[in-house]
Amino acid sequence: MTETEAIALPTGRPGPFDPPTELAELRGRSPVTPLTYADGHVGWLVTSHALVREVLADRRFSARSELRHLPTGPGGAPAQPAPPGMFVSTDPPEHTRYRHLLTGEFTVRRMRQLTERIGEVTTRYLDAMERQGPPADLVAAFAAPIPAVVICELLGVPEEDRASFMAQSATLMRADLPQEEKIPAYLAMRAHMSELVGAKRARPGDDLLSGLTGGDLTDEELTNIGFMLLGAGLDTTANMIALGSFALLRHPAEAAVLRAEPERAEQVVEELLRYLSIVPFLVRTALEDVELGGELVRAGQTVTLSIQAANRDPGRFPDPDQLDLGRAGGGHVAFGHGVHQCLGQQLARVEMRAAFPALFARFPSLRLAVAPEEVPLRTDMLIYGVHRLPVTWDAP
Template identity: 75%
Template sequence: MTSSEGSPEVTETAAFKLPRDRPTPFDPPAGLAGLREITRLSYTDGHQGWLVTGYALVREVMADPRFSARAELQHMPFGPAGPRQPAPPGMFLSTDPPEHTRYRRLLTGEFTVRRMRLLTERIEQIAREHLDAMERQGPPADLVESFAAPIPAVVICELLGVPEDERGRFLAHAVTLTRGDRPQEEMMAAVTAMVAHMRELVAARRARPGDDVLSGLTRSDLTDEELANIGFMLLGAGLDTTANMIALGAFLLLCRPDELAVVRADPGHTDQLVEELLRYLAITPFLVRTALEDVELGGEPVRAGETVTLSIASANRDPARFPDPDRFDPLRPAGGHVGFGHGVHQCLGQQLARAEMRAAFPALLARLPSLRLAVEPEQVPLRTDTPIYGVRALPVTWE
């Protein structure tokens, strides 16, 4: 095990507890920087598992079939301590092969690079339309509500074939599920409503197929329950993650005038900017896997049944992989980050997320050259209690 000056000493009998407090809105939680291998970790329910922070070991676990993503095997470092249930049919993110493989193969046929390229023009149009609306309304504005959230919301609704007149109620429940600060009863009601909406949508797409992902999936052997759950999962994954990357990325740029000037001066490096934001910010702070058998990992004996938490934020700041990793460099060739995971569970919608970010940032910075925060940086409310990290609102203004 490793530690550094200022980091807690970790032993078998005194397990580390995963920290959540961040020294700045853009850096991993304090206490992780010196932990570059594998460390004993204490979980909410008392389980004694492991924390992996190094880039190489994180990728090793993600690629090793001896580590399971099944929901019912996992212990969580945060949140309620109760037992977890198996994933419902279609919720393949929390399953293993061969079940995961079956779903993944069907979805891969819909989320092709070609399809994402064809979507680029439409995404750019959506970004322009929301910037038009922002300008008509005038400053100040909440960039989350006015720009960052609507872009992926419209895109994922169109991909799923949600009729325009139904998107309001559809997205209202999705937003409730992503907030993390709602009462449990309200969250469960939103889940029930969303699944009901998805069932209605599946029935509509079966009756009148269109050129959308859900219609394409109705031609497979998937049941209505599987299709509804897949749609539910895709909506949540496609909405919250990209919205927070756009908002948190804009927050970072507005706090870094020197780097922002570099981005404005050379918009031809949008690809590098997007990859560096994905590396540097890592809005999914951690993933969990559980050992299916005894495994030696980083020189430590991980026993069958022990859960391993993978720190994505820390892995993406590993100096063994990224030179000067704590420096944000919008021109860095940042390929190889694990912001989208690795292995068979690597994010299916990563090309869509990239397309949305590549459209959003150039459009925003070109349209509003005087854009700036409308409050002090420390007044921006952060999402520290949700699985996806980001900002709850981003007040901005312009001339």
């Protein structure tokens, strides 16, 4: 294919859990396809599992924000360098410095230490749902508050500030808003985080932000690190819990497996991560000319990596469009790959391993309270999921 044949990124979903059908068609024809971006840039779309992993592991492809173009959104906003501390949009060695400071806070061992507390938080919200009785919005009652409480406690965010942080984060995750309309929420969230950093410096506590104040990070770096971690922790896991619950309710045989064998929660979580792929794509920009999948990606061209397509690649996953809780876990790229692989992935896993079995054990008759097509999908957001999930159950 040539650049004159460049397409727009497919976004239309055939159902709530499936990616655009055009992605599979493109992967079958050519896994590296010319792509037109929102600002008119012509780059590439990668749709195979092997090539997505290859790009994410290749230092010749940059994550720097000032180099990239976005395939969706209003376009037109000039790219800017990442502020100090926003290390997900930087490359090594800058990225390495920040990542090293935080890695110890998100190890498997540290996250396992949080398991008991996460179980307590999960039980608290299940108890509240049971006391209130059916029906309920599972997003507001269960999926959103659990990761919010956990990340806020981890960072040391006071309880009275959490609602405003959640509202501001939701605005920033809107995919359909021009950047200028997000500025008030961005400034408000940063101002709150800056105040919090100042408070931690004055009176450190037993939390992640307080621990970081003892090093050589500036207030600006600390503010941006806190801002980034809080936004990621609020949105991604909440949508996985909500959309994953929706998927299990629409696949009753798989939900029955979870109820009968809650000890398989780890396998359940990995398959839901693969099947749902709530982060639809990542972007990288070539620092030099690179041959990729038989195509020449020129220096300066942005490459969009379809996480959805990679995780449904039949070359890697047999029957990829089936939700199969018996599938051997692992291999998916829901958390990315390489040096930028999601820092908080172990925390997300612990939260989901607690949430799914507990929810379906507490409410054996849990079911949708509306027709499936009435569930409002987050097609207007950067992170996919559901805005609300009305559910009901047989109260005793």
